[in-house]
Amino acid sequence: MTRRQVALRVNGVSRDAWVAPSDTLLEVLHDQLGLQDVRYGCGEGVCGTCTVLLDGEPVSTCLLYAVQVEDREIVTLLGLLGEGESLHPLQESFLRLGGSQCGFCTPGVILTAHSLAERMPRPSRDEIRHELGGSLCRCTGYTKVLDAIESYLADRAGVGEGT
Amino acid sequence: MEEVGAMTLTFGREAEAPTPMSAVSSPSPGVHTARASRGGEPRRHGDAGFDYVRVHSYDQAVAALTEYGEGAKVIAGGQSLVPMVNLRLVRPTVLIDVNGIDPERPYVEYDHLVIPAMTRHSQLLASPVVQSHCPLLAQAVAHVGNVRVRNRGTLGGSLAQGEATAEIGAVALALDGEITAYGPQGHRIMRSEDFFLGFLTTALGPEELVTGLRLPLAGPKRGWSFHEMTRRVGGTAIVGVAATVELAPDAEVVRFVRVSLIGVAERPVIGEPGATSSLLGEVPSAAHLDAVAAAVAAATRPRDDVLASGSYRSRLARVLTRRALTEALLGAGGRIAAA
Numbered sequence: 001m002t003r004r005q006v007a008l009r010v011n012g013v014s015r016d017a018w019v020a021p022s023d024t025l026l027e028v029l030h031d032q033l034g035l036q037d038v039r040y041g042c043g044e045g046v047c048g049t050c051t052v053l054l055d056g057e058p059v060s061t062c063l064l065y066a067v068q069v070e071d072r073e074i075v076t077l078l079g080l081l082g083e084g085e086s087l088h089p090l091q092e093s094f095l096r097l098g099g100s101q102c103g104f105c106t107p108g109v110i111l112t113a114h115s116l117a118e119r120m121p122r123p124s125r126d127e128i129r130h131e132l133g134g135s136l137c138r139c140t141g142y143t144k145v146l147d148a149i150e151s152y153l154a155d156r157a158g159v160g161e162g163t
Numbered sequence: 164m165e166e167v168g169a170m171t172l173t174f175g176r177e178a179e180a181p182t183p184m185s186a187v188s189s190p191s192p193g194v195h196t197a198r199a200s201r202g203g204e205p206r207r208h209g210d211a212g213f214d215y216v217r218v219h220s221y222d223q224a225v226a227a228l229t230e231y232g233e234g235a236k237v238i239a240g241g242q243s244l245v246p247m248v249n250l251r252l253v254r255p256t257v258l259i260d261v262n263g264i265d266p267e268r269p270y271v272e273y274d275h276l277v278i279p280a281m282t283r284h285s286q287l288l289a290s291p292v293v294q295s296h297c298p299l300l301a302q303a304v305a306h307v308g309n310v311r312v313r314n315r316g317t318l319g320g321s322l323a324q325g326e327a328t329a330e331i332g333a334v335a336l337a338l339d340g341e342i343t344a345y346g347p348q349g350h351r352i353m354r355s356e357d358f359f360l361g362f363l364t365t366a367l368g369p370e371e372l373v374t375g376l377r378l379p380l381a382g383p384k385r386g387w388s389f390h391e392m393t394r395r396v397g398g399t400a401i402v403g404v405a406a407t408v409e410l411a412p413d414a415e416v417v418r419f420v421r422v423s424l425i426g427v428a429e430r431p432v433i434g435e436p437g438a439t440s441s442l443l444g445e446v447p448s449a450a451h452l453d454a455v456a457a458a459v460a461a462a463t464r465p466r467d468d469v470l471a472s473g474s475y476r477s478r479l480a481r482v483l484t485r486r487a488l489t490e491a492l493l494g495a496g497g498r499i500a501a502a
Contacts, residue, residue: 015394021213022248024245024249043249045246045308054314057314058311059311060242060311062245063245063315112310112311120245131309133309133395134312135309135394136398
């Protein structure tokens with residue numbers, strides 16, 4: 001089968017991949033580039049497990065073709081890690097408050113919350129809930145997820161005020 | 164960039180004969196793949212292939228549609244099309260990607276708000292022009308899908324898809340909006356009530372694309388409202404209702420009223436004018452508004468499906484129509500007469 005080489009910018013690194021037009025970005029990131037933090041859940045854009053940030057905004061990679069996103073900035077959960085693969089404060093907050101159980105939905109939830117926090121410094125609990133309406137969790141439930149995000153936002157605002 | 168055709172990538176077009184399972188390239192044992200088999204079908208690699216063309220103008224898009232014919236599909240946000248491709252409900256031979264068309268922002272032209280087709284839902288929500296001149300559109304679009312759908316999905320794509328539950332369709336009908344299109348014969352403008360024809364079917368020609376939506380501007384004596392019911396946030400509307408009410412310039416009486424509904428027919432529809440016209444020249448009571456809502460609901464014949472029964476939809480149509488009419492009336496600065 002004829003394939004085409006595309007240059008993808010993933011987590012700040014240029015990665016080349018050979019793709020067919022029908023290869024979704026999800027298939028290329030997960031199967032070809034080995035990014036296990038981008039996951040197939042529903043294939044219809046409903047569940048949120050395949051979320052990445054495309055130029056800073058969350059998108060479903062199961063509904064994008066890899067040929068569409070050449071030269072765009074793609075960030076997966078691994079892209080949020082700090083120096084020496086240290087956890088992002090949002091991840092720390094999820095760990096501390098039990099916002100993650102089996103963890104399958106967690107990358108999408110954290111990326112979605114992260115983009116919200118970048119856009120809106122102190123969203124209300126209802127605003128967070130509305131933003132995460134498209135991220136389905138089948139085990140932890142949403143209370144602890146919301147607690148973890150609110151705690152992160154409060155910590156971040158506190159740090160901001162202190163400096 | 165390249166001319167249409169120059170960028171065509173030829174890839175495994177759909178095989179003439181069904182590919183036997185054993186012939187499908189399968190990953191090595193123990194390797195987890197993103198896309199597990201679904202419904203016994205092999206994973207996508209090796210089947211459902213299509214060509215891909217990126218265009219940068221409506222002229223190029225029309226040329227590509229003309230060149231590639233019936234199997235070609237236009238992809239904008241892809242939030243309706245790609246799920247259908249993933250589920251094999253649609254098997255395009257060529258995807259014509261219009262995301263390279265220069266995105267314009269919504270703007271005001273005389274007494275209309277013009278929203279270019281490639282405006283994404285998230286841009287509609289963030290647009291001060293839309294918020295101040297057509298708050299109904301922003302109110303309705305907040306109900307569309309989830310944040311990822313709103314980041315990719317476009318106004319033009321939603322209109323062209325013609326879904327029976329599309330919020331933007333309800334807004335276009337409630338405001339008597341006009342849909343602009345471009346095809347081999349050039350530009351044309353259609354009234355929204357002439358645009359939605361049937362199940363996933365619009366008045367667009369096979370080689371025509373939606374270029375935008377024109378909506379009247381909000382005014383001091385105009386009130387608008389949108390309500391919908393879903394099983395969960397961002398899900399498909401079971402029923403949705405948009406209402407607009409305009410009062411007479413120097414009185415409290417209703418001068419214009421229109422209701423539109425989604426989820427009660429195979430396409431977005433206008434609420435029975437014979438029912439809503441009884442509000443004209445009136446300062447309606449709550450009982451009058453409920454009677455109108457009941458008559459609007461009674462004029463629909465919603466069907467049973469996996470989401471809800473037809474009778475539940477009828478009930479929702481009545482309740483949501485009453486709420487939307489009441490809110491639109493009050494929003495216009497009107498009042499509800501004592502019974």
